[in-house]
Amino acid sequence: MDYIEAAKQVIQEVSQEDGRALVEKGVKVLDVREPGEYLAGAINGAINVPRGVLEPAADLNYPGANPALRDHRDDAWLVVCKSGGRAALATQTLSEMGFKNVTNLVGGMDGWQAAGFPMAIPSDENMTVVLKEPCRID
Numbered sequence: 678m679d680y681i682e683a684a685k686q687v688i689q690e691v692s693q694e695d696g697r698a699l700v701e702k703g704v705k706v707l708d709v710r711e712p713g714e715y716l717a718g719a720i721n722g723a724i725n726v727p728r729g730v731l732e733p734a735a736d737l738n739y740p741g742a743n744p745a746l747r748d749h750r751d752d753a754w755l756v757v758c759k760s761g762g763r764a765a766l767a768t769q770t771l772s773e774m775g776f777k778n779v780t781n782l783v784g785g786m787d788g789w790q791a792a793g794f795p796m797a798i799p800s801d802e803n804m805t806v807v808l809k810e811p812c813r814i815d
């Protein structure tokens with residue numbers, strides 16, 4: 678099974694041009710790449726929650742969740758990764774977790790950079806590198 682293709686059948690996606698328009702309108706941007714990828718350059722204002730810690734970071738019941746993500750389920754989110762694969766999976770997961778308006782950027786940050794769209798060196802304040810509490814297995 679191709680999980681990314683399966684996700685793409687059920688999620689919203691936008692082109693680079695439409696993604697840029699969303700950013701200009703103030704959509705929240707979730708960057709699910711690894712911290713080193715994010716720190717090398719990201720969409721201005723994007724928060725970083727790597728794909729590997731997405732579910733606990735967004736979980737309403739997990740004490741170590743990231744409030745910048747967890748508490749914004751009704752907001753519009755643009756989800757980005759390197760080329761659109763991880764973000765497709767993350768977009769599907771967030772929809773299943775109750776996020777109302779999540780959209781994958783087709784082509785990801787590779788496409789964004791190739792288009793010459795604006796990027797910034799992000800602040801590490803916008804990162805979820807380590808969850809505040811370790812994941813529990815009860």
Ligand SMILES: O=S(=O)([O-])[S-]
Pocket residue numbers: 758759760761762763764785
């Ligand atoms: O980020 S990715 O689409 O290359 S898996």
